[in-house]
Amino acid sequence: MRFERREHRPLYLLIATPVIAIIGALALAGILISIAGAPVLDAYWRILTGAFGSRLSATETLTRATPLMLTGLAAAVAFRARLWNIGAEGQFYLGAIAVAAASSKLLGNLPAPILIPLLLLVGAIAGMVLILIPLWLRLRFSVDEVVTSLLMNFIAVLFVSMLIDGVLKDPLAFGWPQSQSVSDHAMLAKLIARSRLHIGFAIAILLAIVIHFIQSRTVFGMQSRAAGLNPAGAVFAGVPLGRTLVKVACLSGGLAGLAGAIEVMGVKGYVTTDLSPGFGYAGIVVAMLANLNPLGVVFAAIFTATMFVGADGMSRGLGIPTYIADVTVALSLLTMLIALFFTQYRIRR
Amino acid sequence: MTQLFDIIASAGLWAAILRIATPLIFGTLGALLCERAGVLNLGIEGIMTFGAMIGWLSVYHGADLWTGLLIAAIAGGVFGLLHAGLTVTLGLSQHVAGLGVTLFASSFSYYVFRLIVPLANTPPTIVPFQPIAIPGLSTLPFVGPAFFTQTAPTYLAILIALLMAYIFFRTPVGLAIRMTGENPHAAEAQGVNPMKVRYGAVIAGSALMGMGGAFLTLSAFNSFFPTMVQGRGWICIALVVFASWRPGRALFGALLFAFFDAFQLRLQTALSGLVPYQLFLMTPYILSIAALAIMARRARVPQALMQPYRRGER
């Protein structure tokens, strides 16, 4: 059996494969659900209603999708230029802690209309700074950034842990290692009252559209794509490789940092070391599911959040282990990866 | 100052180092084996988790400890097979596939554990591996209690490190693995099937990862609970780089890392947190990055690492 690259990707395949992948993932999850002794069809129904069945569940799903969109965009932007940024998790935390620090130590007294954009910017810059280290190592020493950016995650989280145990520790938190809170007026407004859904969600969608526009319409987008697809060819065509990669990295790291900032300013209000249940890593999943398309990221993030929130709610309803939610998300990723492969290759003999 | 010296001169510290290092040695060797054949295996964190769970579960259900370890190895191998299927046969991007495997294997472990093991007040336990005093050596002053009163898997881990170094640099199969990691086309041209080598290396490497996980539940501790691997897998990935893909240095790297961890705990007891402990924990990561920056110049990274090999495609 061999695989042969497809020269053309038929439209029906592009539509059918994600559907097949989702069905596959649900079928596999169904096996696990039935092993737990729960009714499978009921479980599927509960996943759906758990994610979108009520105002609460729908807003919760979208709330959870928000950071995923941003980290997903971060991964998609970078991967498209073949910059393997696995460090979104660390960038997320750095963005978050930068916001907490800036708000509590420096800028907290500014009026909201100035403060909020400023804080978002600070978060984004913090993310950029973190990714520039692996990028510098790559450009300067040709060190592969997969491992370095992965390692930066641990350094970043330990750094955050050190700050919230030290200078940024909230004295009102009864000894708990958590950062000082961002000022109340720096919190993002709610999109829907009596829910956690905040305008960060709208910001994320807006950014996805902007990035889609950048990638498909601007010179920078074309150049970064060229740099990713064929560096030597890009150089020959006059694409400044280093500069383009720096820009891509800043965009990617900035988005991940912004994700952290928005999570703090939209939901949590302060930083702890469990602020992110792996949003940075999940962003990679989301980006792959979206085939690195920025608009696709919006849907992939909502899909991932749907699977998670829905399966999470389902597990509560049916009394089966909560961990089924993560299992379902992981299965969706794996089946989707395989399905995407078959849009690009066919089996021969 | 004398306090620091006391800590370093205590046999307990050195015994702890070996103990803390053991799962890292297994995991690092496993990741190293995969990478030498050209496959980055970020599935390690999940594979270690699953190994910890299944090894413990087997023993809890009556298997003896060695069988538990073996089952963990086999389970690791099965996840290795999954990773190899994704990255070698399909040639998917290795880090994404690896993250997928980690996500799946860890959540699947928790799920299975929760299904099979009833809820209890405190985690159910097994009788773990007991320290073996090596006759003759264990009675030596200092050195004895420090190095020769470990549990059997610790000795096994060190043995495997030495064995792996021997295999890599002294046997034909080791050469075939290294060649595959450097240039699979060249391996193929000399009659070595790079697909098979990669499958073999990823499966065997993942089996070692599974054993590393099982050490946590069968020797370091006596019960399983979610999140117990606590990022050790990622540390192993870093250690491979730090070790510049050499088993001997991997051993050293794991011990160094364990030193920081063990020292940190003891320093805390002695000094009550004058230096943020996070700084200690950061050190190995920073060292790894520095090592990578220095080494990349000499280009000793397996040249085909993360490059899919597709037969007949050019």
Next chain:
Amino acid sequence: MAAPFSGGGVAVMTGPVLEIVGVSKRFGANLANDDISMTLAWGEVVALLGENGAGKTTLMSILFGHYMPDAGRILIDGVELPQGKPRAAIRAGVGMVHQHFSLAPNLTVLENVMTGTEGLWSWRSATSAARKKLLAISERFGLTVDPDARLGDLSVGEQQRVEILKALYNDARILILDEPTAVLTNIEAERLFTTLKEMARQGLSLIFISHKLDEVMAAADRIVVLHGGKMVAERRAAETSKAELAELMVGHRVTRPVREPSTPGAVALEASGVTVRIGGIDRLKSISFRLHQGEILGIIGVSGNGQAALAHLLSGTLARSCGDLRLFGEVVGNLDVADVVEAGIGRIPEDRNHEGVIGEMAIWENAVLERIASPAFSRRGLVNRKAGMAFAREIIDGFDVRGGGPATRTRLLSGGNMQKLILGRSLYRRPRILIAAQPARGLDEGAVAAVHARLLEARRQGTAVLLISEDLDEVIALADRIQAIVGGRLSPPVNADGADARRLGLMMAGEWQETREPDHAI
């Protein structure tokens, strides 16, 4: 079965060592091998000839087990070889030296050679025995290398030797060499053929692939010609001529355009004492040349002698270490690609797949990428897609690019059409200077004629063309003046009209000192 040549004496064997029977192989819609049958006798040297893409490498890869044939069989000593198993081929005594080296730079020579030669599951590599054997072989055939050197530290010629040693180490009785001289200097190539002849005398059977008809005529006993995947002819070397072979290869008589006399204009580009150093090695050593408007200056030389550095320097992707560069009389600093394009320099890169195009991007994107920042194709950072598509369409029409529209992925074009696209985007704006590196390499005869016609037309319109090529006939046909590049140095120019292949050959070997004569052109 003992290798016949290892006995040293001349044994007498009957029947073919190798038979290829009815081999076919298809890649997608492309029939790369079409029912090919051929044989190889003991101690015989067969040359495999054919245009690029004729299917030579494919046939040899099938013989060696890299590819599975769709149909056909391979017999060695009358025994059928299992398909798709390089290991089986090696065991049967087939050794292959690949067109692109397959070596591991981080391993030592000995390790590279030893891989796969022992049973995988032995507990010890017999390293010292292997070293002894390697040294013995290298001595016997005059292929000296240090077994413990790291492969990446060796020169290209030495790496080629390691490739051959690898095959011989496996007791190969049939040795396949896929374009072994492509990257060698003339001297190295000559030495190689001496060695190969010695091997054949000792009983080895050889198949070698080459585009160089001189080599083929000199070294081969028999010549097999492929065309479009089919075997079209088989000749004894003694009974054929270069002219006949050329026609057999191409399939028909092709008339290439001829250069008309003209008078060159002002100096467009002048280099004096330019040195380019990469990683501590001088790729170009104080070279000087003048390029006039309306002339074609040919740079000949065996590849690897600095052509790439020269082309990159003038394409704006490489900086010089010292020396002066003048554009239309004005001294210029280090040029980047934007400057070069801005200055009206068109560029045809040597490696079209690697540098010339970005295969996954659309034709229109490749057409405009190098000028994307110019107002013609973008405004305030926004790409003017419409203008780009229109430009691409004009190139497609004007340069007869077949195989897709502006939005087609470029990878889907064949080599010749890709080259026409590159030519089109470089020539469309009537550049004042054109840097053409191996512009006809890998093209079939029809496409070659088209490219040549375009270059001559550009010359007629006053463009200054720098033609870097390994193909002497091409340079003689197109260039007004010729300079040879050897080891990073440039010979003084000679007039093309008086030059013959023999003399140019000497120049390419670095022997221009003896043949120096006054430069008529300047």
Next chain:
Amino acid sequence: AAPLKVAGIHASPVENAWNSCLHKALQDAAKEGVIEYVFSEGVSGTDYPRAMREYAEQGSKLIIGEAYAVEKEARQVAADYPETAFVLGSSGEQAGDNFGVFGTWNHDGAYLAGMLAGKMTKSNVVGSVGAIPIPEVNMLINAFAAGVKAVNPDAKHLVSFIGTFFDPPKAREAGLAQIDAGADILFGERIGTADAAKERGIKSVGSLVNYTPRYPDTVFANAMWYFRPILNAAIADVAAGKPVGRNYTSYGLMKEGGSDIVFVKGVAPAEAEAAMEAKRAEIKAGTFEVPKMMEEPK
């Protein structure tokens, strides 16, 4: 009356000792038919408020859990669901009518166990392994140390924190480090500590739940904490329609029957046990109060 619908939300797996106290009390109440109990475990900080909301919307009348990592948001949720009663473990204050809090004050038992340990140590060094220096953990460890000092003023007390709430192997390593530093009795605020003691053949004290069955020859005393009194008070308030917005901590005190010491008789010297029993009676009678020291132990 129909059983009250109660939901438990556990941030950790329910094996975690503290959660297991809640879980067990809730399960017992459910078995007795007093309540209907549903629960989630291992709920991350991000998901915790959602779980609260989901249970509230699903009609749970009382929600039991822990606000520590989500103090701010938990109060927000409670404000959004005034019909639902929330009683959560917290280091902070109650809020509004429907957000009650409780602390984990089993320091009385820890003090008493310290009195035993102080008389038992031969090296005159004891150690405590804690999670994170938050007030409740500090209070517990300080009480143990105070108990030791009360009977043995010269004893040295070592402390280490493992920086997380649930990492038994790490607690074990921390315990071993203290043994290496001379300790011969360990107070295990965290599970895993007793494993170190067991390995080195010394004695250890447990916290919250009874560890003696698990480590029969090692854990000789436990500073028990029972959640049932707090739960009962909360259930009663909800049933009576009274606001739960108050602090339930005191129901967990020894004199209320919410905590106690459970120990193996005959391990400590008889006179030590007698002294301890005397103190225990005083505490129960309210004549002696164990000092509440919330600052980080050194």
